Amino acid sequence: MQKVDLIATATFGLESVVAEEVRNLGYTDVTVENGKVMFRADLAAIPRANLWLRTADRVRLKIGEFKATTFDELFEQTKALPWAEWIPENGQFPVEGKSVKSTLFSVSDCQAIVKKAVVESLKKTYKRDWFEETGPLYKIEVALLKDIATLTIDTSGPGLHKRGYRELIGAAPLKETMAAALILLSRWKPDRVLIDPFCGSGTIPIEAALIGQNIAPGMNRAFVSESWPVIPKTLWREARAETHDLAQYDRKLEIIGTDHDEEILRVARRNAREAGVEEQIHFQRMEMKELRTKRKYGYLICNPPYGERLSERRDVERLYKEMGRVFSALDTWSFYVLTSHEGFEKHFGRIASKKRKLYNGNIKVDYYQFFGPKPPRPKPEESARDREIARVEEETC
Template identity: 70%
Template sequence: MAEVELIATTAFGLEAVVAREIRALGYERTVVENGRVTFKADESAICRANLWLRSADRVLVKIGEFQVFSFDELFEKTKALPWPDWIPENAVFPVQGKSINSKLFSVPDCQAIVKKAVVEKMKQRYRRQWFEETGPRYTIEVALLKDVATLTIDTSGAGLHKRGYRKLTGAAPLKETLAAAMISLSRWKPERVLIDPMCGSGTIPIEAALIGLNRAPGLKREFDAEKWPVVPAQLWREARQEAEDVIHRRRQLIIRGTDIDKDVLSLARYHARLAGVEDQIHWQQSPVAELRARQKYGYIICNPPYGQRLEDLPAVSRLYREMGQVFKALDTWSFYVLTAHHEFEKLFGRRADKKRKLYNGRIQCDYYQFFGPRPPRRDSITAPEPVAEPD
């Protein structure tokens, strides 16, 4: 089976998380760079990576990479790449682009040149002058960074955060990929209780349930590369069957999602049902002030309001002080809070054991991590810690 070079793109700050997910799939040859993780594997990795990567944005096939300082160079070096090995003559092949600190700063011009170069290459292979573009989709991207051009084809289609379960959204939705990364960074174990006390439309509890059941996040959706002749349908069938076979169907999780808003809770229940995890999550309408838990050594993972608008700041400040008081009573628990509010620790009343810069969309946030004590040995025989997450 032919070896391919793939790029898993990711939000800044999540590269190490995505690299760990790739290695967990058995692909050890990874190169981690800002915003992406490159790895080499056989063709089946296109299927498995799309189905399994929880925190990546997309999976791209890397067609070529080269230095470029002029539009003529971009055309000739793009034309030299083996596009017809991937793209059939009936394909739809739009070109997207981006340019950062490159002499070729006009993205529309770069897109047009790459499109023309690909067409010229395909003319040589298919012996025709016109391509109707009525078949499967192959989205090409030309990414220029400091005069290095990377040419890729997107295998995913819609971004990997589109799991297929979130049909409706409330205000300021958290992307599924970021929610999964927050859980991964916490090192939560499925035998431990997890609560999101400001769950909104349910993304964090649902992603936790998918992780706890070892259910591939892409099982309920389709990908562009499923329609590509170059990736045999048998590989997709085998990858999907593999994902079905390893689900922990008998595992019972202890996950709670609470929120003061009954309307968003109805969305959360709906999304959990679509995701197939409705029997794994207990939903409850409740303010943060009423948060209680009988269990010990649990996890709170949440994405509270940030107070981005000035008129919201007083309410958010009160909420953070309240969180500090309520969480303090859960003295064996670990807390993980994502917020863009720079005064969070002061309001919460405690310095984080660790914090990590992440991006919620375009908003720069900090992920505050407060590590609880290790559980007694008898409770952790099957799941040794550490609680703290290494970089």
């Protein structure tokens, strides 16, 4: 099968998470750079990567890469690339661009040069002087970094964070890709309880349910490359069939989302229903200070208010102190908190076991990770029935 070079773009700080996902799909020829994970694979990787990658922003097809310090170099080397292997005679091929620390700093000029070069390249194959561009979409990107031009075509369409379940969102939504990353970074296991005490529109609990049941995040959406003639329809059918075959719909999960706002919880319930995981999540109106649980071990993953505005800062700091008091009662739990507030640990009253720098949109944030003790392993002679009895006793004591 034809080999292709793909780029899974990633939010800063999540490159290693995306790379692990790519390898878990079975692709081993992987290279990681800032903001992207590059891998070489067969043509079937285009549908599979789009359907399965939870933390990547999008999947791009790499057409070529070269050094360009003049417009002539950019034009001639772009023209020499095999565009007709991908773009049909009626294809739409708009060009977008970006330039960082490069001699060719005018993005609009670079876009115009690339567009002209692609037209000239296609003329040689299709023997015509102009193109109607009424067919499938092939959005080209010219990205210049330190005079190296990388030419790609987007295979995803809308960003991969758009799973299709979140029609309604809260005032400050967390992207689905970031929510999935927080869960994957926590190493949460589906047999452990997970609570989000600031669940808002439900993104973290919903992404946890999708992960817990191994439901492909792109299962219920379309991708721009599905209409490309060069990718056989059979590859898309096989890739979608795989998502159904590997889903573990019967796996029971214990995921809880709480929030003080009943209206936003109605949105969360609707989103969970659209995602097909409403039975796996219990949403409940609750103030954070009321949080209690009889379960001895679990994960608490949340994205609380940051206090970005000066007028909100004192309220947020009081909230963090309250979180410290409430969470301290859960001394066998693991906590994972995303916030941009640099004084979080001071107000929370505890130093994180590990801290990871990320970006939530354009906001620089830290992911504070507080590791709890591991639950004891069941004794070899302990039966499944014994473990279930112990679990029920733990919940009712």
